[in-house]
Amino acid sequence: MEIFTQIWGSVSYVGAVVLANVLVGFDFTRKKGYCFRVLASFAVICTLSFGIEQWVGGLEMSMYPRIALRTTNCLMVFMLSIGMMRFCCECSAWQALFCVTTSYCLEHISQRVYSIIQILPSYHGSPLLNVFLLIFARAALYVPFYFLVIRKLDLNQVETDNKIQIVATLIIVIFAIYVSAFASTLATPLHSRVLSLLIYLYSIVLCVLGLFVELYQLLFKRVTTERDLLQKLLYQEAEQYHREKDAIDVINVKYHDLKHQLHILESQYGREQLKNMREAIDGYDTLMRTGNIALDTVLSMKSYNCLNKQIQLTCMADGKQLNRLSEADIYSLFGNMLDNAIEAVETLPVEKRIISLHVFEQNGFVFIRCENYCGKAPQFQNGMPMTTKENKDYHGYGSHSLCLVAEKYKGLCTFNLKDDVFYTDIVLPSEA
Numbered sequence: 001m002e003i004f005t006q007i008w009g010s011v012s013y014v015g016a017v018v019l020a021n022v023l024v025g026f027d028f029t030r031k032k033g034y035c036f037r038v039l040a041s042f043a044v045i046c047t048l049s050f051g052i053e054q055w056v057g058g059l060e061m062s063m064y065p066r067i068a069l070r071t072t073n074c075l076m077v078f079m080l081s082i083g084m085m086r087f088c089c090e091c092s093a094w095q096a097l098f099c100v101t102t103s104y105c106l107e108h109i110s111q112r113v114y115s116i117i118q119i120l121p122s123y124h125g126s127p128l129l130n131v132f133l134l135i136f137a138r139a140a141l142y143v144p145f146y147f148l149v150i151r152k153l154d155l156n157q158v159e160t161d162n163k164i165q166i167v168a169t170l171i172i173v174i175f176a177i178y179v180s181a182f183a184s185t186l187a188t189p190l191h192s193r194v195l196s197l198l199i200y201l202y203s204i205v206l207c208v209l210g211l212f213v214e215l216y217q218l219l220f221k222r223v224t225t226e227r228d229l230l231q232k233l234l235y236q237e238a239e240q241y242h243r244e245k246d247a248i249d250v251i252n253v254k255y256h257d258l259k260h261q262l263h264i265l266e267s268q269y270g271r272e273q274l275k276n277m278r279e280a281i282d283g284y285d286t287l288m289r290t291g292n293i294a295l296d297t298v299l300s301m302k303s304y305n306c307l308n309k310q311i312q313l314t315c316m317a318d319g320k321q322l323n324r325l326s327e328a329d330i331y332s333l334f335g336n337m338l339d340n341a342i343e344a345v346e347t348l349p350v351e352k353r354i355i356s357l358h359v360f361e362q363n364g365f366v367f368i369r370c371e372n373y374c375g376k377a378p379q380f381q382n383g384m385p386m387t388t389k390e391n392k393d394y395h396g397y398g399s400h401s402l403c404l405v406a407e408k409y410k411g412l413c414t415f416n417l418k419d420d421v422f423y424t425d426i427v428l429p430s431e432a
Contacts, residue, residue, distance in 0.1 A: 008131070010050040016110065016138055017081055018042045020103030023146045025096075027155060028089035041084035049077050064182075071181040075174070078104060094163060095155055101169045102214060105207040108176060110141045112200040112207075119193050119200075153218050165214045172210035176203050290359070292319025294327035298334045299357075302342070309346045310353055313338075317359035321366045321430070325409065333368075333405045336398040337424055341372040344422060348375050361430055368426040377417055385415050385422075402426065 022038060031037060056069045078100060085096035114137040117123055118130070125133060180203040290296055299315060306313040322330055334357075341355045352373040359368050378385040384399055399415065402424070406413040411428035 014046040024099040037088040169210040169214040176206040290319030294330040370424040374422040
């Protein structure tokens with residue numbers, strides 16, 4: 001029975017480390033025969049770890065050298081895990097070291113949580129229950145960590161931005177493993193639950209600190225990069241708004257001059273002879289007037305774009321409800337919204353090149369809705385439509401910009417797709 005317990009100990013420990021490595025390095029390019037490589041690596045590491053454990057157990061030596069050797073066995077698994085990542089994936093040594101240090105922290109935290117539960121006075125578990133408890137402790141940490149943290153990381157930045165953090169975490173991991181091993185062994189003869197609890201908590205805190213040191217730079221840089229890019233885009237949109245507003249003002253002046261000159265010509269040559277010219281000039285006068293100069297500017301420019309692409313843009317907007325928004329924010333909000341809609345419909349059949357925009361006030365809220373047909377259904381992540389363009393690092397910020405402006409005015413922006421129609425909805429309080 002004892003040999004099976006020892007085998008399970010090696011299998012569960014190495015398996016937890018290997019599984020964590022697979023999760024952390026999930027986005028790496030996998031080498032041919034990836035699953036076989038992972039299973040082969042697991043078998044080799046597990047066999048070596050179990051063999052060393054048996055060899056150490058058969059030696060006659062004092063307690064401290066035995067603890068040192070068994071702890072060194074853990075470091076051997078650590079080193080082999082780095083080799084496993086290089087063997088299974090296309091990654092650099094630094095990227096492999098990053099994955100393994102992160103994996104070791106996850107394994108150690110879950111193991112210590114399991115140990116804390118075991119020493120509780122109310123816990124009386126059978127061997128089978130202990131197995132399920134250990135598996136549950138691993139899963140309860142690994143799964144949320146993968147979805148909430150790992151999927152948000154760009155592991156390509158590891159080599160350029162994270163070497164110092166990786167080394168610091170490596171030192172923390174080694175320190176946690178050795179201190180925890182010696183302290184736990186020394187505390188066992190004392191049968192002190194409180195002392196054991198403090199040792200386990202100490203190990204958990206060390207590993208959490210290691211994860212924080214290693215991951216914070218990557219997560220923080222991604223957030224700040226996106227924020228800086230959004231701010232830059234908003235600034236560029238504000239500059240573009242002023243240029244387009246000046247252009248619209250010039251067009252308005254020319255329109256009124258032409259209308260006055262046409263009136264003089266009609267008195268000389270007759271209205272019928274200048275009919276085509278009248279219709280062309282009057283066509284401009286059919287553009288929407290919403291009661292908000294900034295919104296009129298956006299709609300005027302986008303209307304020209306729609307006209308050139310045979311897109312029907314209809315608008316029912318009470319622009320006065322947007323007067324508390326800055327001109328730059330109105331331009332950014334409606335400019336991005338209509339650009340997204342135009343891009344979605346411009347390749348569709350002409351009968352589906354329709355965009356509908358509504359702005360109205362109801363029950364103390366301003367509602368903004370843009371509707372358009374959608375040929376290819378977008379993928380959503382956290383409620384946001386993902387860009388369909390190949391270079392995702394420089395696209396997909398239009399939707400984020402909508403949310404940023406809505407949040408600035410304590411509002412909410414949502415995206416939905418129903419029956420091939422894409423809906424962009426923004427709700428803003430009527431007053432700040």
